[in-house]
Amino acid sequence: MxxxxxxxxxxxxxxxxxxxxxxxxxxKDGHVGMNVSHIRSVGIFLRRTPHxxxxxxxxxxxxxxxxxxxxxxxxxxxxxxxxxxxxxxxKKASKKR
Numbered sequence: 001m002x003x004x005x006x007x008x009x010x011x012x013x014x015x016x017x018x019x020x021x022x023x024x025x026x027x028k029d030g031h032v033g034m035n036v037s038h039i040r041s042v043g044i045f046l047r048r049t050p051h052x053x054x055x056x057x058x059x060x061x062x063x064x065x066x067x068x069x070x071x072x073x074x075x076x077x078x079x080x081x082x083x084x085x086x087x088x089x090x091k092k093a094s095k096k097r
Contacts, residue, residue: 009066011045012085013055017078041072042085051076 007013019037043055046068057070 007045007048007082007084009046010059010061013043013045014081014083014085015041015043015053015055015074015079016081017041017074018080019078038080043070043072044068045084046071048076053079053082 017039019039021034021037023034041055043057044059046054046056046059048054052073053076054071054073056068056072058068060067060069
């Protein structure tokens with residue numbers, strides 16, 4: 001995933017991503033037609049690996065080792081956009097495929 005800017009740990013971000021859907025129970029194949037859900041999550045950027053991006057709802061920087069809570073790790077292939085949030089404005093980074 002390439003961006004026009006470098007995300008830093010602690011940046012406030014908005015992530016748009018596609019989630020999978022599922023259902024249970026027997027039904028005729030003609031009735032199967034679920035779509036993916038388009039999700040928008042807002043959080044604090046923690047890190048990115050070649051395969052995943054992790055954001056958190058809360059971080060604690062007052063301890064020698066930073067801690068986070070309510071983490072969400074997304075597969076980079078599911079992410080469609082990431083916006084870094086800044087004091088009333090956003091900088092948009094689009095995913096290059």
